[in-house]
Amino acid sequence: MNKGPVSQFIEHHYRHFNAAALVDAAKGYERHLIEGGKMMITLAGAMSTAELGISLAEMIRQGKVDIISCTGANLEEDIMNLVAHNSYKRVPNYRDLSPQEEWDLLENGYNRVTDTCIPEEEAFRRIQKHIHKIWKEAQDKGERYFPHEYMYKLLLSGVMKENYEIPVEHSWMIAAAEKNLPIIVPGWEDSTMGNIFASYCIKGELQPSTMKSGIEYMVYLSDYYKHNSGGKGIGFFQIGGGIAGDFPICVVPMMYQDLEMHEIPFWSYFCQISDSTTSYGSYSGAVPNEKITWGKLDIHTPKYIVESDATIVAPLIFAYILGW
Structure with missing residues (x-):
């Protein structure tokens, strides 16, 4: 593929340290796809509010992503940005806000994510009235779906x-x-829509069983992994840390150790963009080699870690893979 100006800039200037790791990871991702591999991307933090969709959507359209694991927040915040973008409020001086100024934002219906405030009425409530109807219709029909399937509907x-x-x-x-892309959403309950769904259950309007659970997501993922890990295998591209990455990466040791499927292959590529510190005992900050001891990665799995800001690094890696 002929590379565009962004990719050419990266290759020319990004020669050392985290910059070089970025290039290595991007080339490894590209090589994995060329050799017939599939790729999972995991989204932690507030990557949807960071508008990663500008590059990630194109990655999906071009078949560079086969499955996504994300927090409930990332699942819904892309849709919130879609329907309420003009009402978002940016606060560049967020580090200087006093408790009173933070309270004023709340009183005015804004929920702050670093320098960006999500407008509650325009974002949450605009979605709520529609998604509640879909939840209720499913329940009335005796149907059950995953959180991402309701959002797809x-x-x-x-x-x-x-x-x-x-x-x-x-x-x-x-x-x-x-594309009806497979999505895993562990811990969906702690998202805004998860809280709203729980409130309907508490009021007796919905039943918890109308929403498929995290355990069912793991069963769903194990079936996906079993049927898609042949050949070059499935790679794991982790943006940030937390449950979005910790949950799906465990499917391999679960299948190998607990299901005794000893023929199941390890993840065949691994990259994490993270600024978490490994010495704090953080799972999110664990260097790739630690994952060998947990039966997640093989000795020979290509491993990359870019210790930097995912809002900067991820779009650049995606740009390189897309040839921009």
Whole structure:
């Protein structure tokens, strides 16, 4: 593939330290795909609010991503940005805010994520009225779905199209829905939509069983892994840390040790973008070699770690893979 100006800049200037690790990881990702491998991307933090969709959606459309694991926040915040972008408020001086100023933001309906405030009424409530209807219809029919499947139903129904405030090609969730991309959403319950769903259960309007659980996600993932890990295998591209990465990477030792499927292959590529510190006993900061001891990675698995800001690094790696 002929590389564009962004890729050429990266190759020319990014020669050492974390910059070189970025290039190595991008080339390893590209090589993995060329050799017939599949790739999982895991999204932690607030990558959707960081508008990673501008590059991630194109990665999905071009078949550079086969499965995603993300927090419930990233699942919903891409859609929130889609329907309420114009009402978001940026606070560049967020480090200087006093407790009173933070309180004022709350009183005005803003929930702050670093320098970006999500408008509660426009974002959460605009989605809530539509997703509640979909949840209720499923329950009335005796049907059960995963959190991401309900979101796919919402997007593919087109009921919110008139509210779109960004180009649809910048929404990774729309790209994923159109491809019916497999998504794993561990710990969905701690997201805003998860909290809202729980509130309906407490009020007796919905049943918890209408939403498929985290255990069912692990069963779903094990089936996916079993049927897609042949040949070159499945790579693991981890953005940040936390449950979005910790949950899915465990599927391999679970299948090998607990199901005694000794023929199951290890993850065949691993990269993490992280600034977490390994000496703190952090799973998120664990260097790739530690994962060998847990039966997640092989000795020969290509391993990369870029100790930097994912909001800077991930779009650059994606740009390189896309040939921009």
